Amino acid sequence: xxTVPFEFACDMAYGFMPVPNEFQRVGxxxxxxxxxLAQALDSDLTVTNPLSGVRTTVVxxxxxxxxxxxxxxxxxxxxxxxxxxxxxxKVLQQYPLKTTKVSALNYLIIDYDPEAKHWFTQxxxxxxxxxxxxxxxxxxxxxxxxxxxxxxxxxxxxxxxVSVQIAPGANQAYVxxxxxxxxxxxxxxxxxxxxx
Numbered sequence: 001x002x003t004v005p006f007e008f009a010c011d012m013a014y015g016f017m018p019v020p021n022e023f024q025r026v027g028x029x030x031x032x033x034x035x036x037l038a039q040a041l042d043s044d045l046t047v048t049n050p051l052s053g054v055r056t057t058v059v060x061x062x063x064x065x066x067x068x069x070x071x072x073x074x075x076x077x078x079x080x081x082x083x084x085x086x087x088x089x090k091v092l093q094q095y096p097l098k099t100t101k102v103s104a105l106n107y108l109i110i111d112y113d114p115e116a117k118h119w120f121t122q123x124x125x126x127x128x129x130x131x132x133x134x135x136x137x138x139x140x141x142x143x144x145x146x147x148x149x150x151x152x153x154x155x156x157x158x159x160x161x162v163s164v165q166i167a168p169g170a171n172q173a174y175v176x177x178x179x180x181x182x183x184x185x186x187x188x189x190x191x192x193x194x195x196x
Contacts, residue, residue: 003069006178008062008109008123012080012159013152015061018048023112025122026050027062029079031106031129035142036098041085045159051110051119059085060162065109065123067176071192074135074165077107080149086160090144097140102166104129113182120182126175132166132191141165168192 011024018026028047033040043057060079067075081089106128113120134140141164148158168174168191179185 003073005069006065006067006123008065010062010064010109012061012063012149016045016047016151016157017155018050023050023114023119025109025111027065027107027109027123028058029060029062029077029105029107030058031104032059032102033105034099034101034103034131035089035092035134037088037092040104041081041088044082044084049110050112051121061159062107062109063161065107067190069188071173071189072168074141074167075105075130075132075190076141076163076165078161078163080151080159081162083148083158083160086144086146086162089142089162090146093142093144097134097142100134100140101169102130102132102134104131105166106130116182118182120179121177122180123176123178126177126187130166130168130174130190131172132168135165135167 010027014024015026041059043059060081064078109123111122143163145161151157171193173191173193175187176190
């Protein structure tokens with residue numbers, strides 16, 4: 001059976017500063033730990049979650065999320081993080097990683113359903129957090145760009161792009177949820193447990 005890929009381009013600027021009467025897909029990374037970091041990355045970016053309308057803090061704002069759809073395929077994440085979090089990850093990128101294990105990953109992608117006229121969760125882990133490994137053993141798929149990116153003209157906030165591919169670890173199985181509207185959703189397996 002063929003796998004169906006999932007690709008979500010998220011509006012980074014809207015993720016930080018929603019514009020009234022505009023409805024752009026947004027995504028957030030709410031937890032990220034592992035890779036030999038002394039502690040989880042801080043949730044130090046303040047955003048407004050359009051689903052709840054509440055101001056909240058997140059680790060990163062998504063620019064792109066991709067998954068080829070297979071149980072062993074990596075989650076490809078492009079996110080924008082604070083200077084402090086980018087600096088921590090850049091240090092890890094400059095040397096061979098002591099570990100490629102990601103001990104906690106949580107994300108949330110939110111979109112607007114124009115027919116139902118409300119926001120809905122388009123993609124998220126069914127039971128967060130996920131764990132896994134950074135894909136690419138010899139050359140781990142972790143890239144940190146320390147070139148500042150302006151969130152939005154007129155707003156004095158810079159963020160930094162981080163791209164990472166996270167594959168499921170051995171004998172780990174999770175369920176990911178996806179939706180195309182507020183009334184239809186599906187679940188997909190990510191990872192595989194073999195034998196017992």
